[in-house]
Amino acid sequence: METNFYVYLLVAAGTLYLIRMLPLTLIRKGIKNKYIRSFLYYVPYVTLAVMTFPAIIYATGSVWSGLAGFVVGLVLAFFDGNLFRVAIGACLAVYLTEWLV
Amino acid sequence: MCFFVRTGRKYVLTCGQCTVIMSFVGFKNQRSIMMSNRTWYGKGIKDGIPIALGYFAVSFAMGITAKEAGITPLQAGCMSAVMLASAGQFAAIQVIAAADTLVQMAITTLVINLRYLLMSSSLSQKIDKKTHFIHRLLLPCFVTDEIFGIASNVEGRLNPFYNYGAATVAVPGWTLGTVLGATVGAILPERVETALGVALYGMFLAIIIPGARKNKVLAVLVTVSMLLSFLCSELPVLSGISSSMRIIILTVVISAAAALIRPIREEEKQES
Numbered sequence: 063m064e065t066n067f068y069v070y071l072l073v074a075a076g077t078l079y080l081i082r083m084l085p086l087t088l089i090r091k092g093i094k095n096k097y098i099r100s101f102l103y104y105v106p107y108v109t110l111a112v113m114t115f116p117a118i119i120y121a122t123g124s125v126w127s128g129l130a131g132f133v134v135g136l137v138l139a140f141f142d143g144n145l146f147r148v149a150i151g152a153c154l155a156v157y158l159t160e161w162l163v
Numbered sequence: 164m165c166f167f168v169r170t171g172r173k174y175v176l177t178c179g180q181c182t183v184i185m186s187f188v189g190f191k192n193q194r195s196i197m198m199s200n201r202t203w204y205g206k207g208i209k210d211g212i213p214i215a216l217g218y219f220a221v222s223f224a225m226g227i228t229a230k231e232a233g234i235t236p237l238q239a240g241c242m243s244a245v246m247l248a249s250a251g252q253f254a255a256i257q258v259i260a261a262a263d264t265l266v267q268m269a270i271t272t273l274v275i276n277l278r279y280l281l282m283s284s285s286l287s288q289k290i291d292k293k294t295h296f297i298h299r300l301l302l303p304c305f306v307t308d309e310i311f312g313i314a315s316n317v318e319g320r321l322n323p324f325y326n327y328g329a330a331t332v333a334v335p336g337w338t339l340g341t342v343l344g345a346t347v348g349a350i351l352p353e354r355v356e357t358a359l360g361v362a363l364y365g366m367f368l369a370i371i372i373p374g375a376r377k378n379k380v381l382a383v384l385v386t387v388s389m390l391l392s393f394l395c396s397e398l399p400v401l402s403g404i405s406s407s408m409r410i411i412i413l414t415v416v417i418s419a420a421a422a423l424i425r426p427i428r429e430e431e432k433q434e435s
Contacts, residue, residue, distance in 0.1 A: 065265065067238050073265045074255040075245045077272040078279070082303035085283035090299070092292050100422035105285045106315040107374065107381055108421070109278060109414040110367040111388035113308060116396055117406070118364040122357050131358075135365040139372035145313065146213045152365030157358035 118152075127159035200324040206317075207328020213366055214309045214329060215336030220359030222337045223351065225252055226344020232260035236345035243341040244334060247307050250407055251276045275407045281414055282311045289314070289321045298323040305330040309363055312370045380425050388417050 093099050118135075119128035134155035138148045198206075222243060229239035234256065246252050254275045258268045283306055290302070305326040306314075313329060314321050343350065351359070375382040395401045395409050404412070 065262070067234065067259065068241075069265065070255065070259050070268055071238075071242055071245065073268045074242075074251070074258075074272045077269045078246055078248060078251060078276055079303065081273065081276050082279045082283050082306045083300060085280060086287050086290075086299045086303050087296070089284060089287040090292070093288060096426045097422045099288065100426040101418050102285045102288050103427050104384060104418040104421045105281050105414060106312065107371050107384055108388045108417045109281065109410060110308075110312055110371050111385045112392040112410050112413045112417075114364045114367045114371075115389035116393045118361055121360050121364065123354075127357075128361070131361040131365065132368075135361070135368040136372060139365075139368040140376055143369055143373040145210060145366050145369045148369035149213045149217060149362040149365035152361045152368070153358045156361050157354060160354055160357065 122156050123160050124163065126163060127156045130159040131156040198322070200322060203322040203324040204328040204331075207325040207330075208332055209328075210313045210325075211310070211329030211332040213362065214313070215332040217309070217359065217362035217366065218333055218337040219340040220351070220356055220362065221249065222340030223344035223356060225249065226341040226346070227348055228253060229256055229341065230345040230348070232256045234259065234345070236342050239345040240338050240342040243338045247305070247334065247337060248276055248279075249308075275405075277411045278308075278407070278414060279306055279311075281411070282306055282308075285315060286311065286321065290323065291320050294323065302326055305334075307333070309333070309366060312367055316370045316374075380421070384417070384421050388413065391417065 093102070115132065118132045119125050122128040122131065131152040135148055135152035138151045142148065225243065226236070226239050229242070230236070234242070242252060242255070246255070251272060254271050255268065258271055263271075283303055286302070286306065290298075302323045310326055310329045310333060314326055317325060371381075371385050375385045391413055392409065395404065395413065396406070401409075
């Protein structure tokens with residue numbers, strides 16, 4: 063018998079919700095341990111850095127346009143830091159590079 | 164810093180930025196207390212707009228993949244609205260297309276999305292200890308890579324209404340893009356869609372780079388993370404590891420190493 067789509071979805075969404083929910087409900091106190099605190103403080107930086115590179119250079123039509131988006135994003139983020147401008151700047155760099163190459 | 168941009172118009176800009184940063188530090192605690200839920204919600208909407216745009220472009224591909232797997236636009240829309248997970252959804256679609264068991268669905272979802280366990284743990288220290296239980300149940304509905312990114316980036320303590328604001332614009336962007344992708348396929352010119360696809364990576368850079376600019380430890384951390392991520396995806400044996408496993412393994416290993424080598428000092432703790 064074929065499993066219904068919505069049953070699949072229920073299992074996937076339920077599992078996903080538990081992963082996201084459990085830490086927030088179970089860890090209700092401020093963690094005192096300096097090493098665990100440090101670990102959790104570093105997590106966002108490491109995980110976003112790992113997710114961005116090298117994925118960004120393979121996300122476009124060619125490595126070169128991806129690299130252009132990465133470098134422009136990096137420079138804009140360094141000097142400006144505005145989410146919207148950095149995102150659009152990276153997109154424009156990719157678009158222009160693909161148009162030129 | 165000033166040394167870099169001493170000449171021309173940019174000097175003024177940097178001065179302005181310094182003033183802003185200083186005033187943030189000075190009134191940080193006061194501000195967090197004073198900002199109402201409504202203000203946080205509005206701030207979330209504003210910061211959620213680039214996320215919504217990026218999601219809209221990326222979710223087209225999601226819709227197209229769903230359609231190819233025999234999933235209707237309505238079903239694909241439901242999936243996007245309740246899951247809000249890119250890689251997680253692609254994996255779920257594969258499980259459905261292969262007609263695998265529900266146990267396989269649960270395991271696949273768990274493995275692909277394990278990084279959210281770390282993100283939620285990190286957020287548990289970012290929100291106020293007294294945050295109501297309802298918000299501890301509701302907030303995790305809106306922990307995506309991108310919303311997590313901007314939420315960890317706010318000054319001081321995080322108010323859950325910030326996430327709700329971001330989700331108010333980001334969820335429709337994600338869902339609508341999926342439904343359109345599943346209905347009409349690619350409507351944006353290919354080059355535009357490719358270009359918009361890097362919007363989310365650009366945002367990640369905007370979140371981590373300013374911190375790295377101010378703090379040398381973070382600068383080293385971000386550089387090492389990117390280098391190791393690159394090596395792990397290129398080297399012969401290591402490249403066999405799936406990208407979701409690579410993300411979680413590297414996050415745990417690098418963050419743990421950083422915590423042991425450079426545990427945060429008191430003033431940094433307050434920022435986090």
